[in-house]
Amino acid sequence: MKTSQALYEKAVAVLPAGVNSPVRAFRSVGGTPIFMERGEGAYLVDVDGNRYLDFCGSWGPLVLGHRHPRVTAAIEDVVSRGWTFGTPVAEEVALAEMVVDKLRAVEMVRFVNSGTEAVMSAIRLARGCTGRDRVLKFRGCYHGHVDYLLVDAGSGLATFGTASSAGVPEAFARLTATMPLNDPAGLAQLFESLGGELAAVVIEGVPANNGLLVQTPEYVAQLRELCDRYGCLLIFDEVLSGFRMPKVMAYEQYGVSPDLITMGKVIGGGMPVGAYGGRAEIMQRIAPLGDVYQAGTLSGNPVAMAAGYATLREYYESDVPGRIEELGGHLDRGMQDALSSVAEMGYLRQGSLFWLYFHRDEAPRAAEDISGQGAEVYARLHRFMLEHSIYLAPSSYEVGFLNTAMTEADLDRFVEVLRAAVKEGLVQ
Template identity: 45%
Template structure:
């Protein structure tokens, strides 16, 4: 059965339907107020947005402007309600505007929004993180996932005295210069800048490998013995669609970094507190040396964290010599939101419920796509999932890149017209939370059936 294939490690599952290429025009169902708001925003901000994906470049058309959110729903400024499968790109595992989280934020803000001085609340959140995440013995709070990965790389280099890092094609670790590099076709390629403004020098010590390529990992360590400071990866990738690291791949990374004296960094900005309370490392039983966190750890507020073994974290100033600082790090309002969120997740874990919802949604999307006779893959890990318009299973970026983007665009806008808000790119995983119900999942499946049937 399909549900059996969503087992302990959540490998991709597939039913290949008849093969045919889809050439489809998008139907852009955007309200007049959103269209007017986007026109105004274009005059004020680059591309009209403060983060590129929001511009809907991957699906065409005009983005919906959101007025408010509640539980599993988004409400746009044209008065329409949508079942939300973005969840602010992951943080909203408890649903939008959770009453206890809002109360914690309100009380914290009433005491002042920023101090620039230590608080006991920071220590409480640090304790919660250390209690939950297997790899973390000490932790530093920052303001975003990007800050967390940038800082972790610096600390790893400072702790090892080495320069080179390994990252994987299709893994996104924030807009850090040394990590904004793309892989070539070879198994191991020195990084080439992936954005104007990122110098060749910034990427010269970044080795980019193929995700899930065990042989490539072993070859890189054989070629650069004693030179690699760290390996950083998403144990489940969310930015080329939902792609899980295989057991052999994750264990090889653990073995090779241990043997070489390198630091293994899990970027759990997406997966932390989502796939299990202790993140992907708890779920998969592979413990890295360092972990970066964001999204859920801040309860929807701007907050990130990085942590790991005490001997590594003690390299950070003022305990050590590696510099990292931030005026708003440990912001009391963000800390309050994150701490309350983790408290709720610990005391009333939603993970079994989310697993069951995930199986229900995956089976439904699988059947809908199969019945429509399209080429597809449904790949899921817990409450992360992607319907790829792709003939073959997706294990790395080269596979994901073969997906039919035009078909995804039609799928996206078709669901928008039926009140379902999926991520606005083929290469972004969807998320859902504890306020989603079986009835909402079934409504989503029915909407997908209708949209996909129209592809014939």
């Protein structure tokens, strides 16, 4: 770890905590972050030459694994011609056509540069369309670092939020109502008092940023019905869940029709891309067709668009969801067996996302149901996994990502290491 440690020491002098995104700093698992040099299919290689089976997958984009040949070729082809022109390019039309062709909820799409931007822009659009300012989000859902979505619960159900980050004006936070997930009665009550003021409700397709909090179809249907009744838009934030579900998108999984969806991660194949899309009548409100302004210097740049297009072509042509279900089923069997004698930890999977949760008989459906005690056990497990060449996300609240570069043998090894951790009493 010599080179990695030396880089970290240099990094902390010039980057806050040595990182450009907080969770990478390993604060919740202890130790110092590992600097990576290369990706090889299902594996990461660090700057000291150590190889890890990678369940972090760059936090979601790499559903085909690292450096898939088709994506590599597409990027190289574009780069050989130039990488940004600030003009329309064929690559953005190809990706847009693919998205519109494949996704029932999307008649038109606009590309941006991150998931944060996608959600921020979709909410602006919803505000523009409804003429209302307020939005509802759910505790435990993450939608990027936009001001009015970095909001905690206010006191009492029908009150508006308070900022969860310094630097967020209270006036912005007050535009956002927050409430727990999976609370049908509370939802009905909230709409009764505030429904007429809401521009949009935003929910993660499958909430997966604070554990994996799978919602029931009945709850999602209730949400759709209430949005219709009160004339506010339903935004499914599929930045993380998109292209990760057995039916591709979470809204298909639930059989619901959101007004707008936001995307990111997989849709850019590992390049900085976000997107928002929905019905044409709504999307046509975006400038220059309509009065909702949104723009971007590098939006739709050919490198990112080509990487996304190559990824999605491969995704559909080689039936990635099908292969993921094979791999996932294999992992399910191994995990259930390895954890049969373990009381404090459970395992849950949705498509290519899995989560290890703690101290519960049942899988939690709301952030409030998650035991904070799990963080300590997870920190020990995380260290043990690293020692055994397995890279898990450095926080117990994060999910693991499967990809099609993984093999059954890779997953068996993960299960074996978990068994060894149980045997050593790290997890009980």
